[in-house]
Amino acid sequence: MTSILERKLAWALLGLRIGIFIVMFIWALDKIINPAHAAAVFAGFYGISDLSSTLANVLGGLQIALCLAFLAGAWKTFTYGLILVLHGVSTLSSFPLYLDAFNNLLFFAAWPMLAACIALFMLRQYDTKLSV
Numbered sequence: 001m002t003s004i005l006e007r008k009l010a011w012a013l014l015g016l017r018i019g020i021f022i023v024m025f026i027w028a029l030d031k032i033i034n035p036a037h038a039a040a041v042f043a044g045f046y047g048i049s050d051l052s053s054t055l056a057n058v059l060g061g062l063q064i065a066l067c068l069a070f071l072a073g074a075w076k077t078f079t080y081g082l083i084l085v086l087h088g089v090s091t092l093s094s095f096p097l098y099l100d101a102f103n104n105l106l107f108f109a110a111w112p113m114l115a116a117c118i119a120l121f122m123l124r125q126y127d128t129k130l131s132v
Helices: 004-033 035-046 053-072 076-093 105-122
Strands: none
Touching: 004 035, 004 053, 004 076, 004 105, 035 053, 035 076, 053 076, 076 105
């Protein structure tokens, strides 16, 4: 029999999973719907210039597949870990913007999401609600 804490934890982790999914899924859709924006992001934050529309679409499609597996709670070590790494790289690549905090306030939202990704990865065995 599961305890009240385990039941509440499962619901809380589901909330984290859904919230993280929403952000990552929209970022994936952006690569497909607006590949020029994806190319600008890759050039500005990762130093990768000349990202083609085709490659942006492929990356977006792969990210959508990852997001859907993540949302389903499938292959938790792999999917939760990869989401954590992708968001971690994204958060850290924005580091110069944090130094000018008051002109880049929205970028600070990445830090609580990174903490949520870490918590979800660490507690993945307890994330059982609506999980395959």
